[in-house]
Amino acid sequence: MIRLSPKLSQKLSYILLFMATILAIVPVLVIMFLIVKNGASAISWEFLTSMPKDGMRSGGILPAIVGTFAIVMCAVVITLPIGVCAAIYLNEYAKDNFLTRVIKLAIVNLAGIPSVVYGLFGLGIFVMFFKLGVSIIAGALTLSIMELPVIITTSRNALNSVPKSFREASLSLGVSRWQTIRHIVLPNALPGILTGTILSIARISGETAPILFTAAAFYVPHLPKSIFDQVMALPYHLYIISTQIPNMPKNIIYGTALVLMMMVLSISFVAIFARVYFRKHRKW
């Protein structure tokens, strides 16, 4: 065995760790660069606000933007309250017995199921059994089921990070368990819960498989009027125009990808700002 001097090994490990970090960032930067370079020319006000024309080879992508936005928002509205409530139950109330261990195990495993399986499940349950049809609500419900484990896990971590001593102090003053959760635990866990929501919004905005059979349409000539309408969605639209339509102008494909990317990023930024705000105002 060669023994390296502490100085040398320190330098080597620093370089190794630094290179690993660079390696992780480079592909992301390259992807962003390519998309912006090739897609920026397609972006215009008209591109964002008009319907596709000419077999989607020109015109805008408004219905896909609206569709994705509708599905994701519906999914978040469904997931967040259920997920947070479940997390509160599991973290604050549930006793450590066989049943809760099974539930926790199931939640962890749900996160590992391939997304296309969720898509097929959604097709069977929401589209066909509950007769919701291919619609925003069916897609949102499918995405919700997929996102629940993530929201529950991150919310639980957020709740767990609130020091136990705060709960004890509150309980020792005769304040009930629920009031303690409501006034001490939840406010202090909110930044972490928000982070979980950011991640899940970013993740589900780009998901294609779960909405493939449950919400997305190849082409819809009008904007959705209710949550029971079928919609176009950005990821699916991107898939179609890059593989199914001949003679598709490159800049529209990249432009669509750019819009999807910016949409995800801007949603994330809103939540990140909120998180920074909460962090700054956190008192412990």
Place this chain on the structure above:
Amino acid sequence: MVNKIEVKNLSCFYNKKCVLDSLSINVVKNEILSVIGPANSGKTTFLRTLNRMSDLDVSFSRMGEVFLDGENIFNVNMESLRRRVGMLFAMPIPLPMSVYDNIVYAPKRLGLINKKSDIDALVEQSLKDASLWNDVKDRLHTSAMKMSGGQQQRLCIARILAINPEVILFDEPCSGLDPVSTAKVEESMLELKQKYTIVLVTNNVKQASRVSDRTAFFLMGKLIEVDKTGELFVSPKEKQTEGYITGRFG
């Protein structure tokens, strides 16, 4: 002498391991009873059972009875018990909010108070009673987390006083404090004794001798001896007590 608390054959277990063995002891109204003893003697368990904080731990189980004014505390609702039996922890735990909100937090949740003027008066009175008012009257709305350890601990006392309990349990309240802050906390204990009944668990034998009316010595989950503080420190009846208070072990 009226007994405020009567403990009868109380045994406590964590994961079936006995940490307190058939304890019987009384706490007299308006006295300071201090509990001394080495680590693992069951002092804190005893204290946390008096306001049923220990019942929050799933691995905890108990036998026996504890009466507060003749009423078995294990038959009353935990929240209303804790309203009557306040607790000060070893480390000061201000809630992550302003000084003002720390005081107001519990009375508001418990619905003791509504009017803004009443609330202000309650905050002032509680802080005065905990001799903290002069330190913080100009920064009531700054975070309680920014205060010194001693101030935080007195804030925690003020917070308890705001719900006007009958008994206050002190769990090694000065273990993290410097001598000056300790003196202040002890001073407030002696004042509080006029209105409240106090049980003080302490690792500091001298503290017990300074403030308490009676002292109980616990060892390995058993009550070895309880007597007037003067008697116990001058002429302990048990060898083990003598050994502990003279510093030969523990």
